[in-house]
Amino acid sequence: MIFIANWKMFGGLNSLNSINPVIKFLKIFKNKKSVKIIYCPPTTLIYPMYKRLKNTPLMVGGQNCHENHKSGAFTGSINATMLKNVGASYVIIGHSENRRNGENNSLINQKIKSAIKSGLNVIFCIGETLGERKKKLTKKILNKQITSGLKKIKNKKKILISYEPVWAIGTGLIPKINELYETISFIKNKFKDYKVLYGGSVNPKNIKDLKTIEKLDGFLIGGASQNSKKFIDIIKKTYN
Numbered sequence: 001m002i003f004i005a006n007w008k009m010f011g012g013l014n015s016l017n018s019i020n021p022v023i024k025f026l027k028i029f030k031n032k033k034s035v036k037i038i039y040c041p042p043t044t045l046i047y048p049m050y051k052r053l054k055n056t057p058l059m060v061g062g063q064n065c066h067e068n069h070k071s072g073a074f075t076g077s078i079n080a081t082m083l084k085n086v087g088a089s090y091v092i093i094g095h096s097e098n099r100r101n102g103e104n105n106s107l108i109n110q111k112i113k114s115a116i117k118s119g120l121n122v123i124f125c126i127g128e129t130l131g132e133r134k135k136k137l138t139k140k141i142l143n144k145q146i147t148s149g150l151k152k153i154k155n156k157k158k159i160l161i162s163y164e165p166v167w168a169i170g171t172g173l174i175p176k177i178n179e180l181y182e183t184i185s186f187i188k189n190k191f192k193d194y195k196v197l198y199g200g201s202v203n204p205k206n207i208k209d210l211k212t213i214e215k216l217d218g219f220l221i222g223g224a225s226q227n228s229k230k231f232i233d234i235i236k237k238t239y240n
Helices: 013-028 041-054 082-085 105-117 130-135 140-150 178-191 227-238
Strands: 002-006 038-040 059-062 090-093 121-126 160-163 195-199 218-221
Touching: 002 090, 002 160, 002 178, 002 195, 002 227, 013 038, 013 041, 013 082, 013 227, 038 090, 041 059, 082 090, 082 105, 090 105, 105 121, 121 140, 140 178, 160 178, 178 195, 218 227
Parallel strands: 002 038, 002 218, 038 059, 059 090, 090 121, 121 160, 160 195, 195 218
Antiparallel strands: none
């Protein structure tokens, strides 16, 4: 199972200490060989986190990147090549918080191409809004996001698809398990060969329900991943 910790806009150098219990836990965890953990901190922490995790099985990723993989006049921006240079192996692209700020499917497609060209793996986020869900447009929206986002991209092994209903992020709400199973099955059947994760208010309380969805390959975890105890609890309960 894949567990991705999206720290969002959180953390300073002292926050790196919270990774130590996770490293210790993984050493003694009986299912450690089947666990993959990827931390996606703010860009300011990627290199120090990479150094901290260098001799462990844990990996580091970025939270977004510019669509141009070459240097350019883009003040404040960071591209995939720069992320790779400071130790990132992954990058989150298409997160709803960035889509809300204007990222469309075409731009996301450019970013994914740039990330792969720079040697990064991509955590590709998709998801519908509450309004779209109420209109029963979920499958149509997801199909368009995936088809457009992955247009002319052949290297499927470099992509993880993370389904995050926009209305579930940070709210504590999750879809009904039967609905979530249906949506994950739709993605898996329509876009074969991709690993599919779930994100959106994943926490120690709801992980027991979420883990019952057999087709899931892992979880993208937001706020709960900032706390090592909660993060470890999620991993433990996935296997119990």
